[in-house]
Amino acid sequence: MDDASISGRARLSTAKPVTIAILAMGGQGGGVLSDWIVALAEMKGWVAQSTSVPGVAQRTGATIYYIETIPGDVNREPTLSLMPTPGDVDVVIAAELMEAGRSVLRGVVTPGQTTLITSTHRSYAVAEKEKPGNGIADPTLVISATDFAAKRTIAFDMEAIAAKNGSVISSALFGAFAASGVLPFSREDFEAVIRAGGKGIEPSLKTFAAAYDHALEKPKIDPKPKADKHLPPPPERTGHPVLDALVSKLKSSLPLSLQPMAYAGVRKLTDFQDPAYAGEYLDRLADLFSRDRQSGGEAHGFAFTAEAAKYLAIAMAYDDVIRVADLKVRGSRFDRVKKEVGVKGDQILYATEFMHPRMEEVCGTLPKGLGRWIEENKGLYDFLDRRVNKGRRVKTGTIFWFLGLYMVSGMRRFRRGTLRHAREMAFTAEWLDKALALLPKNYALAVEVLKCRRLVKGYSGTHVRGISKFDRVLSALPLLEAREDGADWLRRLRQAALLDEDGIALDGALKTVASL
Amino acid sequence: MAERSFAREVEDLKLGEGEIFRGEGILAITKALLQSGVSYVGGYQGSPISHLMDVLADAKDVMEDLGVHFETSASEAAAAAMLSASVMYPVRGAVTWKSTAGTNVASDALSNLSSGGVTGGALIIIGEDYGEGSSIMQERSHAYAMKSQMWLLDPRPNLPSIVKAVEDGFELSEASNTPVMLQVRIRACHVHGQFVAKDNRRPAFTLKEAMENPVRDVNRIVLPPASFGHEKDKLERRWPAAVNFVKERKLNEFFGPETGEIGIITVGGLYNGVLRGLQQLGLADVYGESLVPIYVMNVAYPMIDDEVIAFCQGKKAVLMVEEGAPDYIEQGLNTLLRRRDIQTRISGKDVLPMGGEYTAPVMLKGLTSFLEAHASPLLGNRPPVPDPSPVLSDERVKALATVVPPRPAGFCTGCPERPIFAAMKLVEKELGPHHVSADIGCHLFSILPPFNIGGTTMGYGLGPASASAFNVEAGKRAISVMGDGGFWHNGLATSVGNAVFNKQDGVMLIVDNFYSAATGGQDILSSRAENPRRKTNNSIVAAVKGIGATWVRQIDRTYDVAKMRDTLREALTTKEKGPKIIVASSECMLNKQRRIKPQFAAAVKAGKRMVKERFGVDEDVCTGDHACIRLSGCPSLSVKETNDPLRDDPVAAIDNSCVGCGNCGEVSEAAVLCPSFYRADVIMNPTGWDRFLASVRSKVIGWLQRRRESRRVLFAEGA
The missing domain is CATH 3.40.920.10 (Pyruvate-ferredoxin oxidoreductase, PFOR, domain III)
Structure with a gap:
């Protein structure tokens, strides 16, 4: 310088x-x-x-x-x-x-x-x-x-x-x-x-x-990585003999580690239908647990039963018209909406639901035979669909609409006889059979099959798309069942299916699997 | 009514001699215009000069007092043509727009204007939208100055320099009978600073005087043989006159030592960046002291040859700093030195990038390369320069790059354009994807997720015109989109007229939100507001029918997704030939909220019965597929994680920013999504009848709910 x-x-x-x-x-x-x-x-x-x-x-x-x-x-x-x-x-x-x-x-x-x-x-x-x-x-x-x-x-x-x-x-x-x-x-x-x-x-x-x-x-408070899932153990006493019986059945049929999730399932299904339905869930779960044990599940921490406890409850608590109506008319729901919207003083709140029922949902709610008969009668089905299939603004706070929804939700007691229930149960049985068939051969893969139930969700078109993704993901099973890393691949397929609506990522992933 | 009110800032425009003005660059320019005795101002809004138009609109009282005529031009072409008032009369006029987009539109008028030349000062203030945050193609306005022989000012980006450039610009224009462009970059438009004000000046010669004493001179009209004379006059008289003015008035500046082995030439707008770079290299300080000679071209065109020669002579090398491509100034510099046989090395785009904004790291890198090559001793012990690279190369930061989502601009909460594109997606599901020509405006956000609609955008009001080739027999029709802003700017003739005349068999969607919304909510011809100073409420439907369109549908509530979808489907499938025009109208929600929120609050306060609407999601009913979000993208429709152990995916949720536009409900209904949406109507200040009804209803409903609950066996809540 x-x-x-x-x-x-x-x-x-x-x-x-x-x-x-x-x-x-x-x-x-x-x-x-x-x-x-x-x-x-x-x-x-x-x-x-x-x-x-x-x-x-x-x-x-x-x-x-x-x-x-x-x-x-x-x-x-x-x-x-x-x-x-x-x-x-x-x-x-x-x-x-x-x-x-x-x-x-x-x-x-x-x-x-x-x-x-x-x-x-x-x-x-x-x-x-x-x-x-x-x-x-x-x-x-x-x-x-x-x-x-x-x-x-x-x-x-x-x-x-x-x-x-x-x-x-x-x-x-x-x-x-x-x-x-x-x-x-x-x-x-x-x-x-x-x-x-x-x-x-x-x-x-x-x-x-x-x-x-x-x-x-407190200059620094880190955000929580994920919402805490609410998973309490089953209680000692519930305050009702029927529920007490359910809880003791749960405790006697499953090991301690699996009880909280099964208890969540029991709560959900009691709420969805009734305690007896939750009892059926526990029976099926106990059956799955014994198969799990036979297949050496202990070495895997009974992962199969743990996932079954979760996804069987979800599968049994499917989203039907009765369920939606039931959730919409509850007093607790009225209170929650009030709280969320922040109603003050003498203000009055009315909720309007945006519903779009189709004949498909109506048939699903009818007794199995009748529903199927209408579905098979194309002319009749289309005729009725034209009358049913439209957007409806349902003012739940008025007596007329409330009564309507109230009556639909009251059909809960006939639910086990409906066409939708029959279909859901058949679908569930098929899915569980697939998983059970794999259980002795490829434990990890069987667990992943259970988790694929996550893909089925939504209503109408969304639901159809979900089932199609579920089917496409599971279509890879024959290629995967003999592979030690089969479970990893199935998990990847599931993740891909959740990336986009049309399943473009899933198509790519399926091609990769086919080339293995 | 514009999005932002400048009522308070307008007070600053009245500041007098010696008072301190504090504010944004845009406001400073407005004040400078008034200080310069401007007679008329026009322009077309667009970032970054929208606020200049808004300030002028809000400043009508100040302007009227001074006898200044202001108008919101229909387009940049209209604004440029307005400068014709200065051709024969000694009146000063200024127009403004976003560049280069607006300059493209204006170029026809600009060419004619600069060919004939001006008598009164004509100033074109261009907001240069180049670099980060830009919403247009990356080009330089410089080319226009060169091709039309207009002068281009590019002042240092501080308020005193910008204000001085406005004042100098008028004088330069008059001294050389040439229109002058004043370029202000986006950051300078928004820069906050201060300057010492002067008194506002009334125009010496008024427009009224001009109109009452018309003057004409056929030699100023672009028609042979006068046009050949213009060219000669430009090159032989006006150019030298401009050069002399710039030299005499010292519009360009010199900083740093008088001599040196090397030097830097920069356009004014980039001076602060150059100085910061030198400061980081230890060669300058924050107060503008520099160890390197700097020549600042506040006049980017024309180049003042003598000044440049004097600066380069005796220097080993000179760095030319100009942003963007092509490197017009550097080329000129090289030609000049070659012609004079001066051996100074010219560096520029060899060390600085040809394209892209000269950000701080880019500038630092360029300066370093230049100095290393030509004056490495100057760099001395090399103090540490700012360097984020150790941070950026860390694994933790690299991992971060995988999670930080892009956040492009999008439709606002409750935007009425969202349901239009939701309907388009629904039609797409039925009829398959179509070619979609997009346009300029908020509706262009449809090209982004979640809609992903739109293939090209050719210019403001050109959407349907850009689909005009697709006018052949085919199984599908092309769709084009255009906003109301684009429609009035250019689209009525160029797009609709063109389509009618050529029997263009496509679908044309005109998105009418009552404002020029993307530029800040200014009124346009079809605005529904009553604007005392403008004639609004002119129907788009009447206009398109007036030029011969026959298949025209007006949808007066875009939120009606089902109707929107059905109308689109009809347009795509009808047997009728020629353009199928759908005018989809609903008020821009941003502006609507600004308009009605205070009214609503006042009514509630006054005890009037009012109903407030917002939407909600029943979290128990939502299954977490988010199809609703893929058809909406509303900022207030989001997701939330639940603590339900039986749920893997977050559920939809609507936050407090919801304005109750209704889109969520309409979409879920039209697309048959799911029944989880509800609209909550809150009756404020209910009447006696309301209360009576509510009490009867809640008694009946409450009784039924309790009845059901008592018969049901359930686990206690939260157990």
């Missing part, structure tokens, strides 16, 4: 602006937050520059706001950058957990420098929601990445805090930002900016305060 440049370097100021990036989704108030930070800095005599690239992302897309601020100098104006430099950002504020993840991927979060402030709530992207199975991204991967990438993390559910205090997330993020202490301004300064804002000042201040305190007391 020559002398000139050495002396030149010495002449240069070493001042650096504080750099702040805000990652939000359109409509989350990222612009408000950005304006607040600028107003705060200017109020304190700093120079602040903010910018954003909203484009069409002002709708619901991911948006980034960028702010640089530096103490004012009367003699000179700073030249500030209009975009963040990855690796040189002091604060990243993310208004949602995956946006925090996105900020890490953009390289703006670095261990030496960045304070990451993020809300841990999730707003699922279309890509996550549209999957026929569970497309929700694993939050633990975000946590482990942000923990590694950031110098310091302030993370908790700021959306919940905002909702609780009647404001929006920008106030909560501003509170957490204030608490981070990155900008050397007092809490009162931050609050003064909110007060100068105009709209919704009180709720904003309350939310700000709650988030501020939370950030100081």
Whole structure:
């Protein structure tokens, strides 16, 4: 280096602006937050520059706001950058957990420098929601990445805090930002900016305060990886002799480890039909358990029975018209809707159901012989279908419609004789037979066959599509039953079937299996 | 009514001499126009200059006081043609639009305008939508300046520089009788900063005076032989006049030491990025001190040869920083140096990428390569530069890339366009997929998941025109989509007229949401709002019938999915030839909510009986297949995990942001999905009759529910 440049370097100021990036989704108030930070800095005599690239992302897309601020100098104006430099950002504020993840991927979060402030709530992207199975991204991967990438993390559910205090997330993020202490301004300064804002000042201040305190007391609360499944063991006493008998039958027929799931099944089926139906379930389960034991299930922790306990209950509690009507007219459902909608004081609530019954469902609810006879009489079937098959708006809160649904749900006592029940039982028997046939030969594969029942769900067209996927997945069984890794392949096929609606991924996976 | 109100900001437009203006770049430009004595302003909205149009619309009082005429032009072509007022009269005019999309539309008028030249200052403010967040094709507006011999200003991205560029632009235009383009990049449009204001100026010569004293000069009209004269005048008089003005007024700037082995030439808009890069290399500071000479071209076109020569002479190498392709300035620079036989090495696109935004890492990399090649001693001990690569190469971060979902823009909560595309998907299931020509506007979000509908997009109002080749006998018809914005912008003649005239046997779907919604909810001809300053409520159906369309269907509630589906099916299968036009109308929900929310709240507060609707999902009935989401994608329709051990997949759930548009219910009904959706009607301030009915109903229903419960043997809740 020559002398000139050495002396030149010495002449240069070493001042650096504080750099702040805000990652939000359109409509989350990222612009408000950005304006607040600028107003705060200017109020304190700093120079602040903010910018954003909203484009069409002002709708619901991911948006980034960028702010640089530096103490004012009367003699000179700073030249500030209009975009963040990855690796040189002091604060990243993310208004949602995956946006925090996105900020890490953009390289703006670095261990030496960045304070990451993020809300841990999730707003699922279309890509996550549209999957026929569970497309929700694993939050633990975000946590482990942000923990590694950031110098310091302030993370908790700021959306919940905002909702609780009647404001929006920008106030909560501003509170957490204030608490981070990155900008050397007092809490009162931050609050003064909110007060100068105009709209919704009180709720904003309350939310700000709650988030501020939370950030100081418990700066980091990781989101739970998955919802906790509610699996209690069967109780000692139920308060009803019939139920007590069911529980003792359950306890006597299954080992302790399998009891909670079987108890969940018993509860479900009692609710679906009656205790006797739950008793049938236990009989079938006991039978499956003995076959499991004969096939050396103990070495596998009775995985076969464990899955059967779950999926047999689901199969027996199929979704029919009676079930839907039953769920819609319950008092507990009326209460739940009230709570979800948030009805206050003297407000009155009415629910309107969107139903579209077809002749198929009507036949399913008729006695087996009659239903089948109508189905076989094409002319009659079509004639009736034209009268039945249309969208209906059912106002459950009015006496007329309530009575209608009430009567349909009352047909529960005839359910065992219906065409739908016969079909469901035949389908279930076939599925269990397939699994049982494999059990002695390929235990793991038999377990996977049981799990494939997950593919059958929904109503009408969706249900048909589910069954078709179920059939296609199981069509690979002859190719897999002799393979040691057959279970792995069947699991992959099932996962593929849940990736898209039309089963394109499944077709690909089936081709792969065929080429094995 | 535009999406955002600038009523408060408009107050800032009244600031006088010496007062400090604080705000967005767009607002600063508006203020600069008023300070420059502008007579008329026009333009067409579009990111990133939508807010400029909105501010102008909200500032009508200020403008009227100053005698400034403002209009929302029908298109960029209309706006550019408006500048014709400055051809013969000494009135200053400014127009604005999104570029390059808008400049393409305007180019016919622009060519004519610059050929004949102007008397009054004519300024074209273009919001350059290039780089991250852009919604259009990536091109440079620079080409237009070059081909039409207009001047292109590209000021440093801070408020004082942008304001000065507006003021200088008018003067430059007048000094050289040439229209001037002022390019502002997307980040600069939204940049918040401050500048010292001046008083607003009334135009010295008014439009009224012009109209009452008309002047004409046949030599200014593009018609031979005058047009040959124009070319000569441009090259021999106007160009040198512009160069002299730029030089004399020092519109371009020099920073850093006067001499040096190397130097950097940058267009003004990229100056901050260059400076930050140099700062990271230890060669500049945040206050603009630089150890490297920098020549800032605030005038990107024309190049001021003398200034460039003076800057390059004696330097071993010079880096040219210009964004996008082709590298017009670098090419010009090379030609210039070659002609003058100057041996300075020109670097540019060899170290900086030909395409893409010059983000901070790109700039840093380019500067480093240039300095390493030509002035490595300057780099000295190489202070550590910002480097995220250790983070990005970590396994934990790589794993993250597999889970962070893309989040493109999409239809808003309750958007009335969603049911249209749900209906299209349902028809697709019956009749198979069709070729779909899309257009520009919110409805283009249909190309994304969950709808995945739409094959091409050729331009605003060109959707049906772009399906015009598909007018042959076939088993299926082509479908084209166009919004109301595109329809009035260009589509009525170019798409509908074209289809009628050529008997185009396709289906044309006109999505009418009462606004130019994608650009921020501005009013257009068919808007249903009463706008005192404009004539709205002009029917699209009447317009298409007026130019000869015969098969026309109006659907006045797009949420009626079944009707939408049936109408589409009919259009696709009817024997009738010629265009089948469906006008699907429902108000943009974003704007509707902004309109009715305060009204609703006020009515409730006043004790009026009001019914609030929202949707819900019965979680017990939902089976977690998410077919409803694949036909909707509404932000308020999401999923949630349950704690039911017998469920593997999350169930659908509707959150509090639901506006009760009805799409969920209609879709599940039309598609025969599942009965889990319900609409909750909450009666606020119920009347006595409401209360009486509710009490009778709940007594009867409650009795029946208790009766059923008492007869049922169930495990206790939560056991």
